[in-house]
Structures are given as structure tokens and as C-alpha cells.
Amino acid sequence: MNDAQARSGSIYRADERGYFGEFGGAVLPPFLVEPMAEVAAAYEEARRDPAFADELQTLLAKYVGRPSLLYAAENLTRELGGAKVYLKREDLNHTGAHKINHTLGEALLAKRMGKTKVIAETGAGQHGVALATAAALVGLECEIHMGAIDVEKQHPNVVRMELLGATVVPVERGGRSLKEAVDSAFEVYAGAPDEYLFAIGSVVGPHPFPTMVRDFQSVVGREARAQILEAEGRLPDALVACVGGGSNAMGLFDAFLEDESVRIIGVEPAGEGLDTDRHAATMTRGVTGEIHGMRTKVLLTADGEPAPVHSIGSGIDYPGVGPQHAHLEQIGRAEYVSVTDEEALRAFQLLTRTEGIIPALESSHAIAHVVRLAPTLSEDAIVIANLSGRGDKDVDFVAERLQKG
Structure with missing residues (x-):
């Protein structure tokens, strides 16, 4: 269908019945x-x-305004130290998200x-x-x-x-x-x-x-790949994106699956903590099961039903995950980490104040992991984070949350 898909081997694609492994x-x-x-x-x-x-x-x-920018976040990079941080600006699309x-x-x-x-x-x-x-x-x-x-x-x-x-x-x-x-x-x-x-x-x-x-979203990764090669002359060291169901993440990851030098990191919501029942960390705490017509990793109750979940980001509070994500983790091609509500909220504030960009709370989970990751890497390293949406929808909620302390 496209260059990225042509380069990708069958290990990263579904079979004729729609199974990824x-x-x-x-x-x-x-x-x-x-x-x-x-x-x-x-x-x-x-x-x-x-x-x-x-x-x-x-x-x-002509309608959405693609390609979206790949933005070198120089202020955030200086604030964190370590790797150079780029943001794929899906928040600039018409309607404000991927x-x-x-x-x-x-x-x-x-x-x-x-x-x-x-x-x-x-x-x-x-x-x-x-x-x-x-x-x-x-x-x-x-x-x-x-x-x-x-x-x-x-x-x-x-x-x-x-x-x-x-x-x-x-x-x-x-x-x-x-x-x-x-x-x-x-x-x-x-x-x-x-x-x-x-x-x-x-x-x-x-x-x-x-x-x-995934195919419709793969434009994100195709653009990012071309843009980073133009800007830096090489591929990034790591990709970071939030994961609920996982569409923005798969959109970014898809064009880089064959590039084993590129770390692929999905960030899911730890909510109020993994030791509570107030999270949506499916990849971290889920088991193989069935939900909404697919076999994937699922958070289940003791009765075997999909568990109630929570995240400060409404778009990622889901007890399942896209099956390709479960497959990528199983074969060792992608890694999945989790970020708490409080970490996401701090990242929301940090990006707003350093770059003048108000991110969606969902996207703030990715930024929160970049806050952890970038300082551990050298100044020669490059990280691309998918800024999957803008935070206009979240500002009243965030203001109320910060006011309550």
C-alpha cells in the first residue's frame, strides 16, 4: 500500500484472518x-x-493541513538535558488531533x-x-x-x-x-x-x-521518517507515544518497525498507581483475553469481565489495547511503560511553560516518559514524541484539578 508497508515484513502484519501472531x-x-x-x-x-x-x-x-510539523523542542531539550527532543505536531491538524x-x-x-x-x-x-x-x-x-x-x-x-x-x-x-x-x-x-x-x-x-x-494513521510515521532524515540526516534513537487503544502510537511506529536501531516505546496510563484498581495499564497488568471482537491483552476482574479503568486522559482509559501492540511486545519489538495521572499533569504544565504548547492530557503521558528518558541519553541522541492532540479540551479540567491541589 505504501513504502513503509512494502519495507515491513510479514512478522509485523496481520494474516488473512486478521491475526498478529x-x-x-x-x-x-x-x-x-x-x-x-x-x-x-x-x-x-x-x-x-x-x-x-x-x-x-x-x-x-488540503483539508487537514498535512504534513504536520516535526518540531525541534529546544527549550524542553535544554530543560531536560540529554537527548534532543522532537515533537510530531498532530495537535496542529484540523480538529486538533490525529x-x-x-x-x-x-x-x-x-x-x-x-x-x-x-x-x-x-x-x-x-x-x-x-x-x-x-x-x-x-x-x-x-x-x-x-x-x-x-x-x-x-x-x-x-x-x-x-x-x-x-x-x-x-x-x-x-x-x-x-x-x-x-x-x-x-x-x-x-x-x-x-x-x-x-x-x-x-x-x-x-x-x-x-x-x-493503522493504515490510515501510518501517514504520521511516514512523514516523521522523512522529516527527521531531512533535519538530522539519520533516524531517531527512540519513538514515544501514548497508548490507550493505540492508534496514534501505531501511526508513528509503523514506518520504523524494520529499523531495529530505533527503540519503540508505548506509554500507557498508570492512573492513581499500579498498586490500585484506578489505572488503565493494560500492557503492564493485563492478560490475554477477548474484548470488543478481538483477542488481545485485557484488564480483567476476578470474574473474568473487563475491569473498570481510570486515567486522567479520557481517550486512553480503556481496558484493552490494539492487538498489534500486544504482538509487538510479545516479539520484543516494542516496549511499554506506564505514567501516573500526576506525572502526566506535571508534563502538561512543563510543556506548556517551556514551549508554549498546551498538550492533550493523553499526549502528556508521552511527554512524561520523555521527561524520564531524555536525561538518560546522550546529547547526540534523538527522541521523537507524538503530540497526538492539543489540550484545549482539557484546560478547564486541569485548572480545577490544580486549584484543588
């Missing part, structure tokens, strides 16, 4: 098998169609399939805003399911979605967060798959979504 697949009730097969076939056809790729690339350039990269692809695919509506979950609201934007652009109805906790926490994004014409459905059951939003949206989709395309918001869910969303 032992992870992935399409673990579905019988009534969803045919709709998911339809999506897989339609995507396979679309990705081979130059006209589809051309339309998407045109929108990414999510627009794949929602445009999903909306174009829905239109191609003759669907009239798109439906999805959202946590922080960035995927919901991006999908509502893409739906408005191509002329589709849009329905977004969002945990009631996140509806309150991310009110500005709720307003944006509604202004864009989307119907926002607050989900009150269970933990009232991202996992329940996914459940709720899947239930509606299952009742009318002829009308809807389920536009999953990350590299999660049944095949083909982990592959499809």
Missing part, C-alpha cells in the same frame, strides 16, 4: 460475521484503488459502501469531533456514544460534535466511560449494519479495523 482476529457473534466480512472486503478493494488513495491524500493535504487521519478514511469508505450513517464511540471526544467533521464533509449522518463521565469532563467537545450535526448519546451504565461507550455503539450498529459503518476510533476491534485504522 496470536492476537487479533474477529471474535464475533454470528449476526456480525457477515457485516464485518463486508467491511473487510470493501476496505481491501478500496485500498487497492488509486482513486480512493488519491481522494484521501488530497483531503489530508483522529482526523482515519475518520476521513472511514467516512470515504462508508460513502463508497453506500452507507448513510457512521457510528462510533469516543472517550476524550477527539475521535467524535473528527468523525462528526468527516461525516459533515462527505454528507453522512453521525452518531457518537460517549461515557457520561466523559460527557461532563469533555463538555467543549460535546458541543463541537453537536454543532457539527452529530447526535451524542451519553452512556450511563457501568463505569460510564470509554469501554461502555464502545459497548453501547456496537449494540446500535448490530441492529442496523446495512445503514451504518461502525467507525472504530482506534486500532482495536475485529478485523479489519486494527489494520485499517
Whole structure:
């Protein structure tokens, strides 16, 4: 499909059933098998169609504003000491995050399939805003399911979605967060798959979504690779990105998978601590299981159900993870660490004050690990962190949190 994919070996790709090693697949009730097969076939056809790729690339350039900047964060680098820090500025995209990269692809695919509506979950609201934007652009109805906790926490994004014409459905059951939003949206989709395309918001869910969303997001890594070679004449020593479901991370990582000299580091939420039940550190504390139509690593209760999870970043409080991430860890190609709420909050403040860039709380998890990592590396080392979204949506919450101390 592209140069990065052509360079990547099969060890990093799913097989025809959507499995990355032992992870992935399409673990579905019988009534969803045919709709998911339809999506897989339609995507396979679309990705081979130059006209589809051309339309998407045109929108990414002329509507989203790609390529996004690869910014040398000189003030942050001086503050930390050690490695030179670059930020991939996905926060500068139209709608303020990386999510627009794949929602445009999903909306174009829905239109191609003759669907009239798109439906999805959202946590922080960035995927919901991006999908509502893409739906408005191509002329589709849009329905977004969002945990009631996140509806309150991310009110500005709720307003944006509604202004864009989307119907926002607050989900009150269970933990009232991202996992329940996914459940709720899947239930509606299952009742009318002829009308809807389920536009999953990350590299999660049944095949083909982990592959499809990664492919749409892979523009991030392709750009970063070319940009760092132009700026420094060599590849970075490390890549860092936050991981909930893991779409922004896979977008950055994909173009570098064959480059074994480049460390690949995913950062997940330790919340209030790994020794509590108030975290979402799936890669660190999860076990192999099934969730939302895929086999992957999952945080489970003693009863074997997906566990309630927590993160200060609403977009990464998910008890599962994309199956490709689980596979990359298993084969030793990527490493996964965790960052607490307090560490993310301090990183949010640090980047704001040193660079005049207000990051999303999700992205602040990546910055928090850079704060740890950069001083341990030499001044000749290079680290690229994916700044996956801007923090406009978080400023009121952060102000209230800081006021409380």
C-alpha cells in the first residue's frame, strides 16, 4: 500500500484472518460475521484503488493541513538535558488531533459502501469531533456514544460534535466511560449494519479495523521518517507515544518497525498507581483475553469481565489495547511503560511553560516518559514524541484539578 508497508515484513502484519501472531482476529457473534466480512472486503478493494488513495491524500493535504510539523523542542531539550527532543505536531491538524487521519478514511469508505450513517464511540471526544467533521464533509449522518463521565469532563467537545450535526448519546451504565461507550455503539450498529459503518476510533476491534485504522494513521510515521532524515540526516534513537487503544502510537511506529536501531516505546496510563484498581495499564497488568471482537491483552476482574479503568486522559482509559501492540511486545519489538495521572499533569504544565504548547492530557503521558528518558541519553541522541492532540479540551479540567491541589 505504501513504502513503509512494502519495507515491513510479514512478522509485523496481520494474516488473512486478521491475526498478529496470536492476537487479533474477529471474535464475533454470528449476526456480525457477515457485516464485518463486508467491511473487510470493501476496505481491501478500496485500498487497492488509486482513486480512493488519491481522494484521501488530497483531503489530508488540503483539508487537514498535512504534513504536520516535526518540531525541534529546544527549550524542553535544554530543560531536560540529554537527548534532543522532537515533537510530531498532530495537535496542529484540523480538529486538533490525529483522529482526523482515519475518520476521513472511514467516512470515504462508508460513502463508497453506500452507507448513510457512521457510528462510533469516543472517550476524550477527539475521535467524535473528527468523525462528526468527516461525516459533515462527505454528507453522512453521525452518531457518537460517549461515557457520561466523559460527557461532563469533555463538555467543549460535546458541543463541537453537536454543532457539527452529530447526535451524542451519553452512556450511563457501568463505569460510564470509554469501554461502555464502545459497548453501547456496537449494540446500535448490530441492529442496523446495512445503514451504518461502525467507525472504530482506534486500532482495536475485529478485523479489519486494527489494520485499517493503522493504515490510515501510518501517514504520521511516514512523514516523521522523512522529516527527521531531512533535519538530522539519520533516524531517531527512540519513538514515544501514548497508548490507550493505540492508534496514534501505531501511526508513528509503523514506518520504523524494520529499523531495529530505533527503540519503540508505548506509554500507557498508570492512573492513581499500579498498586490500585484506578489505572488503565493494560500492557503492564493485563492478560490475554477477548474484548470488543478481538483477542488481545485485557484488564480483567476476578470474574473474568473487563475491569473498570481510570486515567486522567479520557481517550486512553480503556481496558484493552490494539492487538498489534500486544504482538509487538510479545516479539520484543516494542516496549511499554506506564505514567501516573500526576506525572502526566506535571508534563502538561512543563510543556506548556517551556514551549508554549498546551498538550492533550493523553499526549502528556508521552511527554512524561520523555521527561524520564531524555536525561538518560546522550546529547547526540534523538527522541521523537507524538503530540497526538492539543489540550484545549482539557484546560478547564486541569485548572480545577490544580486549584484543588
